[in-house]
Amino acid sequence: xxxxxxxxxxxxxxxxxxxxxxxxxxxxxxxxxxxxxxxxxxxxxxxxxxxxxxxxxxxxxxxxxxxxxxxxxxxxxxxxxxxxxxxxxxxxxxxxxxxxxxxxxxxxxxxxxxxxxxxxxxxxxxxxxxxxxxxxxxxxxxxxxxxxxxxxxxxxxxxxxxxxxxxxxxxxxxxxxxxxxxxxxxxxxxxxxxxxxxxxxxxxxxxxxxxxxxxxxxxxxxxxxxxxxxxxxxxxxxxxxxxxxxxxxxxxxxxxxx
Numbered sequence: 001x002x003x004x005x006x007x008x009x010x011x012x013x014x015x016x017x018x019x020x021x022x023x024x025x026x027x028x029x030x031x032x033x034x035x036x037x038x039x040x041x042x043x044x045x046x047x048x049x050x051x052x053x054x055x056x057x058x059x060x061x062x063x064x065x066x067x068x069x070x071x072x073x074x075x076x077x078x079x080x081x082x083x084x085x086x087x088x089x090x091x092x093x094x095x096x097x098x099x100x101x102x103x104x105x106x107x108x109x110x111x112x113x114x115x116x117x118x119x120x121x122x123x124x125x126x127x128x129x130x131x132x133x134x135x136x137x138x139x140x141x142x143x144x145x146x147x148x149x150x151x152x153x154x155x156x157x158x159x160x161x162x163x164x165x166x167x168x169x170x171x172x173x174x175x176x177x178x179x180x181x182x183x184x185x186x187x188x189x190x191x192x193x194x195x196x197x198x199x200x201x202x203x204x205x206x207x208x209x210x211x212x213x214x215x216x217x218x219x220x221x222x223x224x225x226x227x228x229x230x231x232x233x234x235x236x237x238x239x240x241x242x243x244x245x246x247x248x249x250x251x252x253x254x255x256x257x258x
Contacts (some may be wrong), residue, residue, distance in 0.1 A: 065116025
């Protein structure tokens with residue numbers, strides 16, 4: 001009976017270990033990379049220059065001028081008004097809600113802070129100039145892409161669109177993403193971040209959007225991993241020489257007492 005239990009537990013442990021062993025390898029490799037990486041470097045913070053400050057002596061018009069222009073377009077509410085620097089010029093960044101069917105979404109309108117005039121979203125030349133201004137690496141541009149949509153695996157996923165992806169040749173193929181309607185740099189992506197993101201996908205087992213740590217596949221493999229560990233403990237308990245020796249000795253003592 002005991003040997004039968006040993007065989008069953010050993011077989012269960014072997015096949016479960018074989019089934020989830022590859023995922024254990026992914027978890028371990030990802031954990032090693034995460035723990036030995038500097039997150040500031042992964043996020044490309046060392047390649048970002050700080051936003052330039054505007055002079056306090058600037059002559060600006062009241063945001064009311066821009067808000068009145070928005071009212072003429074049928075906008076009756078505003079979420080926020082922010083003064084930003086855009087390639088050396090003061091610009092109002094006005095955020096307002098707009099109804100889209102059953103959902104309300106926030107939109108952003110840029111306006112010249114010196115005149116109050118509403119202005120269009122960034123052109124490619126403006127976005128490229130902004131990316132150069134905020135990038136601390138070698139300013140040689142390899143390519144510029146205009147993004148209107150992304151999927152769950154794109155490195156600019158779930159961020160404001162449309163956007164310009166300005167890729168620099170050095171270092172580490174850094175790409176600066178500039179949101180066209182917001183007039184700001186959103187993120188910097190590099191080769192170390194791309195490796196981090198790939199390992200993160202394997203770690204979370206979210207093969208659709210990469211960032212969902214509550215998906216059913218991860219939960220299932222976590223339970224299987226726990227069962228594999230417990231089966232290993234059980235196998236040790238039923239096959240350990242010390243346990244067998246102790247059990248046999250107790251039986252002999254009991255027989256002698258009888």
